[in-house]
Amino acid sequence: MLSLDLLLLVPILLPLCGAALVFLLRAHRRLQEVVVVSTAFLTLGAVAAVYHVNPGHRLELIFIHLVDFGLSFRPTHLGALFALISAGIGALVSLYAMSYMRSSHSQTRFSSFLLVSLSGCLGVFLAGDYFTLFLFFEIMTFAAYPLVIHDEDDEAMRAGDSYLYMGVTGGLVLLFGILLLVWSAGTADIVPVLDRLQGGAVNPYLIAIIFLIGFGVKAGLIPLHVWIPHAYPVAPAPATALLAGVMGKTGFYGILSVLAVTLSSSLPSQEVSALPINIGFALIWVALLTILGGAVMALLQNNVKRLLAYSSISQMGYVMLAVGCAAYLGAKGGLPYTAAVFHAFNHAVLKAGLFIMMGSVYLRTGSLELSKLGGMAKVLPLTALATLVATLSVIGVPGLSGFGSKKLIQYGIDKAAAYHGEPVLAWVGPLFMLGSVLTVTYLIKLYYGVFLGSYRGRGFSAAKEGSIIPAVLAAFAGGIVAIGLFPERVINMMARSATATAVDFGMMAEQLGAVKLWTASSYIAGVIPVALGVVVFLAARRYRFGTGPVPCWLSVEALLYRPVTQGFLRFCCNYVTRVEGGLCDLYDRGGSVSHSVFRRVKKFDDMLGEGYETAQRTTSLVVEQARGLEQGLGQAYDSVGQAAEDITRRIRNEAAGDNGAAGQRPEMWNPQNVTLGSLVVAAVMLMVLLVLYTVGSRIWQ
């Protein structure tokens, strides 16, 4: 059954198919261009249909078993709105890229990854849960990498590394947050779960901070912004427009979803949780740091795109300031909520437009250094006009788009300062004004440096703009003016996106109704920062402030990231490898120890053998001696026996012969009696003694 819900898949799958088609049509440049542009516009149409249908019939598409956890698409009103804005900018960018990239290398790669990134962004906005959101977030991060490093020189590669390593780290932090959320709340859906989180195993503050860090990398919150000043300037203009206009907004969208929906209570409890208030309070200060830091850094830059990159950071600070106020005010935060959405929308259009306009300048001059530009108003009058409109709008001149959103943010700050009577928050207003003044200053610096004065570069390239680029520029400028002329309608559109958030709808309508944009006092309030900014600019010019290189101690990267990453890598390279080497050594040493033990055993074995041999030799000697002894003894016995026989015989003979001399005792020891036999007996006895003595002395020696 073909249901209306399947409409949600179109904006995601269409650009992917388009990318595949572009890849297949490598050989046909023209056809490729047609495919890219028509895909982008068809996607815009599909998103417009989603946006149109969604309020009446909440679109919902769930795939339970896809990628383990299951994917779901269920755009919130805010998501659908930003999908629409993104698709619109994406379509204009693709149109612009068609003529901008015509002379570039690797067009196939650029176009196909542009479409994949667009698909990723739309997926983020249309996702129904954080898991799906994360999936598309990662796809977007990786797909935008080839866009960032498109030029492929050393600078681009370094910027790409900075972009991707930060992006992946941010993604992993986000994943950590999602894991904690899923584990403690049991769901990843973008629904209020604060009640479930409280009293759970994980501190909800931890989850909030982790989400803020994860999304903050993309949104460019200081100090997580370091990739932006690297990546924006090196990417080709259409890619930068997409990064600044669309991708940065995914971070904003994520933070707003977390604060306004997820970390809000689903039950109408009496007790307002302190968590959104505290987080909002902290975010206000981080946002102020971002505004002022970005603005000061922008003021110090001499490269147009780097200046705009810092300006982009600073402007996202404004958006975050409003988000912080909205979170701080909780249900009463309708006004700052609308201001945040409105300013994010404005910023998307303005920054995408400004980067594209600077792209046209770059096409003609081949340089983006302020020292090599100037006087471009004569060469590119239309671009100069469009840039003027965009610049004035960023400044907040009445009648242009930025005016309304800045005004709303100011109202929001006032509301937040008055809400709990926190005295510190009284400082926010003046600091905000300071930011506005700095904004005016750096924008004058930009406009003056590029379009006014005299050209300081070396000739122009002959590239013709064609008719498409002016048309795109005109579309952006026209949009800015149109929003500026009818802010109420836009504000209503933005306010509607607060459906199903923590914001109290009735109270918001009341607050918005009280806002008077078109009053004399608000014009005057708008003029003050402009005047101050001009003064600061003139002063800075007088003292040549901000023309030299940027001092390195201002770089968070040099202060924090580089030492940390290098330290970690050194730790891996030196210590862990040493541990590993030590382990191998240990085994080798174990081997050699056992070898030496074996050698010892062998020596022992040899010794035993020797011992046995010695023993055997000794034994045989003893046996020989014993045999000699036995022989000797035998002989001795024999001789003794012989002698005894002789004696007996003689005695018998004597007895027989003594019949005559009877009674006479025979005289044994008479020398005549010493016969040969008795001598032999004596000799044998002596020999036996001798043998016994020698054997005994051998043995006991």
Add this chain to the structure above:
Amino acid sequence: MQTTSVAVILPVMVPLLLAAVIYAVERRSWRLRNSLSVMAALASFLLVVQHYRTIMADTTIVANFPQLLPPLGVSFRLDYLGFFVATVVSFVWLLVTIYSTAYMVKEHAKNRYYPFSVLTLAGAMGVILSGDLITFFLFFEVMSLSAYVLIIHEETAVAMRAGYRYLILTIIGGLSLLFSVIAVFQQAGRVSFTPGGLPLEITALTFLAFLGFLVGFGIKAGMVPLHIWLPEAHPVAPSPASALLSGLMLKTGAFGLIRVTYQIFGLEMMQIVMWRDQLQLLAAITIFLGSAVAITQDDIKRRLAYSSVGQMGYILLGVGLLTERALIGAIFHIFAHAFMKSSLFLAAGAIIYSTGKRRVSEWVGLGRKMPITMSVFTVAALSMVGVPPLVGFVSKWELALGALDAGSVAYVLLLLLSSLMNFIYYFPLIQNAFFGEGVAHAAQAKTRRDNLPLAMLAPMVALAAVILLIDLLPYNFALELAERATYSLFTTAR
């Protein structure tokens, strides 16, 4: 439910017999030798897969041969876990064998390589399908010893040294396994894998038996500090053999540990004693050390080998956490890592085969020259990092949730840190190959199909396609099987 069927032994016996047949006929025809080797893996795969329906009907197939090895008897067992791992191993083995028929053309001593490769397959299948510890031990030794021949294939001094180291550690591991088997037998009177574990008392001897298993399986699985044979042996082996060793053989160690943990000691006992803490700690060290050392390696195969050490740590951690989701992650990661690491080794092998470039720093511009191979490599590497929706993401997700279930946030952080480290050591390769100034300079004439034989290209692409697409299928049967295997281990444990 349990049925008895002798068919269970076929996936083991067919390659065992074919190894002998190949040895007999290989001098006559190399074609016959190659096709028989492929046939052996294919037969093994099909003979396992044919039981799909029976297995999915919650049936365990067993085959007992009490008359062999009299007091103990030889037995085989095919349950969810065995079926899943056996399918993965035989399928990847099939692809790698097809790849090796083309890759090994340039090598010497092919007549020695093929029979031993098939013999190793028989050993691995025997390990996976065995029904008791003694059968397990028997096939474990067969596999380990025949893998030695694959490792020293090059027969250079380095290879011989690595092989020596492997052999010594393998024998130590085998002996400590044998000790543990005897200890278990002495205590329980039998050594068959029993759901819920054998009736063992918690004594010093039981603990020694556990340590023996830990050493024996740890050596095979590359657990720090017993891993040192691994980064030596994998780089010197021919690339398809490295893919088999790193992608599949390491898994038998982890597989054995799962079997022993859940079906010898039993979950109940493991939860009482504190041994799991030691296992978790060792796994954590393994993850960190493997990833960190991989960053510093310049030889691609050494880098992949250290990456394997780190990834095996994931599996060991999943086993040691003793929660359901962690075990799902571990079992799924056996599958995921088998596919990812095999395709990485095959892609690296294809590059070495065609360019001879082993050093990571030399890979500049390879993406232009060998786009298909490098795309395979990129997909597998990003999956290693855990980019959704690739296959490696799912195991990381389950493992992380499992770690949270076990109440250890630190391990979740470690997993994420390790993902970042994976990115740090894989990304420069991809970057060098596809992007950068050098790429434009190194632009070579495009080659058709990367200048590789189809037999090498097709297996790589098939592996990468699985990595890329399996999570996007409406019915992810790999995850389903991993879940069912886990539930069967856990429900019988209760």
